[in-house]
Amino acid sequence: MTVLVVTNDFPPRQGGIETFVRSLCDELPAERLVVLTSRMPGDAQYDAALPFPVERDRTTMLLPTPRVTRYAVQVMRQYEADRVVFGAAAPLGLMGPALRKAGARRIVALTHGHETWWAGLPGTRQALRRIGDAADTVTTVSSWCAEQIAPALSAEAARRMRRLTPGVDTSRFFPESGGDQVRKSLKLEGIPVVACVSRLVARKGQDTLIRAWPRVLAEVPDAVLLLVGGGPMRDQLVALAAELGVAHAVRFTGAVPWSEIPPYMDAADVFAMPCRTRRFGLEPEALGIVSLEAAATGKPVVIGDSGGAGDTVRHGETGYLVDPYNPVAVAVRLVALLTDPARARAMGAAGRDWVAAEWTWSRSGAILRDLLDL
Structure with a gap:
């Protein structure tokens, strides 16, 4: 069992979602993990220090185009991955059906905040529904986000939703820390x-x-x-x-x-x-x-x-x-x-x-x- 994490939000770029995705990677077995992400300045040096492989697409932003989808399938097969995590459900989760067909046994699509407005607009609402149907689970970071996203999903996809929040490193954030x-x-x-x-x-x-x-x-x-x-x-x-x-x-x-x-x-x-x-x-x-x-x-x-x-x-x-x-x-x-x-x-x-x-x-x-x- 190997997990493929597909994400645009990954270091060395800094941000809340980047920290979220990277920290979750630390909670997965390094010997059974591979990350597919985009190019960014300083990535080669950063990746060299990681305990798991990172495949970087030639672009600076992954989009669910046919070419990127084929590349994701290629990486899946290369590493024999059968689990997939989308670091942000929208829009990368639209690749879900193709990765399922390629052998993904479990697909988890993480949501953060921008998916709430996807849920509220007609065109993106339909896309979010397709993402939910293709995933085994759509996760949400807060109860409010769940309330906003659930109506855009099918009844079955909404039933499978789970809350998955970021954590806090209490060894970094503590009283008398400087x-x-x-x-x-x-x-x-x-x-x-x-x-x-x-x-x-x-x-x-x-x-x-x-x-x-x-x-x-x-x-x-x-x-x-x-x-x-x-x-x-x-x-x-x-x-x-x-x-x-x-x-x-x-x-x-x-x-x-x-x-x-x-x-x-x-x-x-x-x-x-x-x-x-x-x-x-x-x-x-x-x-x-x-x-x-x-x-x-x-x-x-x-x-x-x-x-x-x-x-x-x-x-x-x-x-x-x-x-x-x-x-x-x-x-x-x-x-x-x-x-x-x-x-x-x-x-x-x-x-x-x-x-x-x-x-x-x-x-x-x-x-x-x-x-x-x-």
Whole structure:
């Protein structure tokens, strides 16, 4: 039994889905695994260090064309693979019938977030239905995603759906993981800090945090908002902070390598990301693993009510779910945590315990191995 993983989302490119797919590969037997993916800068050096083979197509993006489908069949036969995992169901899962015909005994199609809008548009909805019928299982990362995708599938395919979430590496994200050094380098020692670790894009809601900040400062005058990450909205956010008179209390770190993120989580007293749904519902937050990483670091979280983000917080226990379009409501929750450190610590500890118990890669790997009948 050998597993073929077909995916566009694979390192050395960085991103949430890339981390998801790569981490699941680590949960499969390396001697029974092969990955088919696309070309990208630095791939030869990265692949050489892996314990399993990687076949790279000549293109920079795999699409379910006849040529790519023939190549996938060729790789299947070369490695005698009889299990297939599509790293993202849409659109690669459209190759499912051809790979089934070539000998695939089990097919698992992973979904993340973009399949939710596939489910809502007529043409792509039909394509998603074909993907579901060709797979043994379509997985979803959150209960919200399952609710959105299931109506687009046939009744039988919907019945076979399973939840398969990303995990959190609690050996990387843990309390006292370097936050003191970050605070010292940024001259934030002894100062209340709210951190948002995310790309600076409209969906993540950093502008809502800045709009909430005057009210936070009215109650906690020395508080600092730490925005960790780069992105296209930086100039707009800098201008907004200046316009609202809070520029002195908002710090921008710029882009931070993924390997260096845990200390920035650890430097915060509270993690906040008021993510929101945009583009008439077509751009939701499918899950938001970053809030679980913050919880693993022992931080209470304040998360926007968008898509599946609600699955990443136990409201009132590990943090709060808030209206991402209401800066006043966001400020109220932030002030409550900043002015009651004991409550914040208790919520952070509860979040750490929850993530360690229920959001592990070993648990996700066991589910995938079961779906593949390994």
